[in-house]
Amino acid sequence: MDCILRFSQVHESFRIPEIQALAVLENIQVKILDYRQDSPFCLINVPSADAARALVRRSILCQSIHEFWAHAPSGLLSDLHHDVRQRATPLCEPYTESSFKFALDTFHHTRPHPERLAIFNSFSYLPLKGAIILENPDETFTVFEDWPFRPPGTPVGPHPRRILLGRLLAHGARDLLHVYDLKKRGYISTTSMDSELALVTANLALARPGALVYDPFVGTGSFPVAAAHFGALALGSDIDGRCIRGAGGPRSVRGNFEQYGLLDRWGDFFVADLTNTPLARRRWLDAIVCDPPYGVREGLRVLGARKPERAGVLAVASSTDRFWKSSQFIPPKKPYSFLAMLDDILEFAAQMLVDQGRISFWMPTANDEDQELAVPTHPCLEIVAVCVQPFNKWSRRLITYSRIPDDQVDPETVAAYQRTQHAGKTADELNPFRESYFKRFKKDTPEGEADGGQNGQDQARSECS
CATH class of the missing domain: 3.30.2130.30 (VC0802-like)
Structure with a gap:
């Protein structure tokens, strides 16, 4: 027909x-x-x-x-x-x-x-x-x-x-755009993904009843809420637990699930980052959806000490009063490179997704061809779709991958890929988007002119406080 x-x-x-x-x-x-x-x-x-x-x-x-x-x-x-x-x-x-x-x-x-x-x-x-x-x-x-x-x-x-x-x-x-409108949501931040794109991302990730969907940069929970609407069990983590807890009650990620009657699809939400996760590295997730931080307003961070040999850091790690379990404790963080983060996201997806499981994540790209960031690849992941949302001076992509079954992956290709992983020790290393944002995009922007949408300047879930 x-x-x-x-x-x-x-x-x-x-x-x-x-x-x-x-x-x-x-x-x-x-x-x-x-x-x-x-x-x-x-x-x-x-x-x-x-x-x-x-x-x-x-x-x-x-x-x-x-x-x-x-x-x-x-x-x-x-x-x-x-x-x-x-x-x-x-x-x-x-x-x-x-x-x-x-x-x-x-x-x-x-x-x-x-x-x-x-x-x-x-x-x-x-x-x-x-x-x-x-x-x-x-x-x-x-x-x-x-x-x-x-x-x-x-x-x-x-x-x-x-x-x-x-x-x-x-x-x-x-009609779901009106139901999940951020203006009607009890708990949001300046980096909350708008309802339309969050729901589209959940569709591209194949969120469905019985699926386990995880967001490693959960922030205020826009993606887990969208996935839960389509029947998935939602999981999430963030480097800053204050984003998840909010002010408590209705003004928290859990409060958003309560607002929409989705508590039966509330999984587990915890403090972690992609390089320090308590999740077992086995292939049990059906989908991963996320909008990782771009590192514009602040450099990217992961859990860990910049100088782990310092006595104060060792004392924290071995403390007997366990004050680090307090809700007031802010764990130490160290700089993290943007391109290394993209590598880690794909490697994490390759280790966690079931066969044909999907990861859909957002990444920035400059509109200037000379500044454009390449779409990252992984030998265990097949690119399904690359969607572009343009802004004034730059744009961002929603990239969706599907996990290739192990029997269809060449081990030599995987080994060669792992030898080419990015590294970096400072906020600006290996982050051409951050450099472009400050040196190129804002150069011709009149004072007061916006460079993007609601998430335009940064998507840093770790900075939502």
């Missing part, structure tokens, strides 16, 4: 990867027939109408899916009617007695009411005998007009780039 996907016109590079991830979750064969990022309309092929409904029922970026009835690549309404008469008239037979309505969905254009009515009335030749009901009819037939972009004040063209006709099958899950 051919269908029309009506996307929301945001996060264009995320749309197809999300649909492909949902196809994996629902075990649906999906073929992309026609798609372009400058249009919200996408033609796909799926096995059945039930498969189409299952495909979008938890999609965040897809508004709706429609059974494909007709197409006019010329953009002329007369050509659409010609195609309707050829292929769509037999499709009307099951709906001749159903209540119905026509709708018009225009992109980059609006039409006055008389023009809309004229378009609807032009389909009067269809054998639809049911009542016309504007609220909740049995069937909704939508005419999609895809107009070219034009600057303000530019005259509109004579006709759209193309016209499509479809029968509504199901809506996506964009």
Whole structure:
């Protein structure tokens, strides 16, 4: 069955990867027939109408899916009617007695009411005998007009780039954006990931009932909350326990789970970092989702002492009063390089994920080609999708990997990879993004102009205090 996907016109590079991830979750064969990022309309092929409904029922970026009835690549309404008469008239037979309505969905254009009515009335030749009901009819037939972009004040063209006709099958899950809106959440910080991208990340990571999903930079818990909504058991850790505890009660990560009625999917949340984790290094996680710190406002840190030979540090480690278990204790930290952190994230995922398990994490990249950070790779992980969110002077990627089964991994390739790991001892070492941020991005930025979105300057979960 051919269908029309009506996307929301945001996060264009995320749309197809999300649909492909949902196809994996629902075990649906999906073929992309026609798609372009400058249009919200996408033609796909799926096995059945039930498969189409299952495909979008938890999609965040897809508004709706429609059974494909007709197409006019010329953009002329007369050509659409010609195609309707050829292929769509037999499709009307099951709906001749159903209540119905026509709708018009225009992109980059609006039409006055008389023009809309004229378009609807032009389909009067269809054998639809049911009542016309504007609220909740049995069937909704939508005419999609895809107009070219034009600057303000530019005259509109004579006709759209193309016209499509479809029968509504199901809506996506964009209503979740209002449910999980950060403005309504009890506990957030300046680095909390917005609900839309957190839910999309959970979809790309295949969060589902029974899955174990872990966030090693949990902060205020945006990703675990999103994963728990889709049925996963959420786990998380942070180098700063104050982020997890918050002020207690509703103003804590646990309070966020209570707010949304997700406590039955609350796993364990603890203080740790990626290089000092109490988790057993065995392959038992289904997914890892995270937004690691970029080290912009402060240099990156991991647990440990800068000078472990100092007596004071040894005394802390051997103290008998165990004051280090106090909620007021702040453990010592040492500098950590950004690229070494990326290596550690992938190595951790290779050691922890089950076969076909996924890791989805965010990393920054400069818009200037000379400053762009390469997408990190690991011989045990296959890149599934690279999605880009642009800002003013820079951009960031959401990169998703899938764990390759061990019997498909070359041991010599793994050994060669481990010999090329990054190292570094200071905050600025091996962090070209930090250098670019201060020396390049802000150079031409007027005072007071923002360089990014809500998470623009830094995603440091360890700095949320």
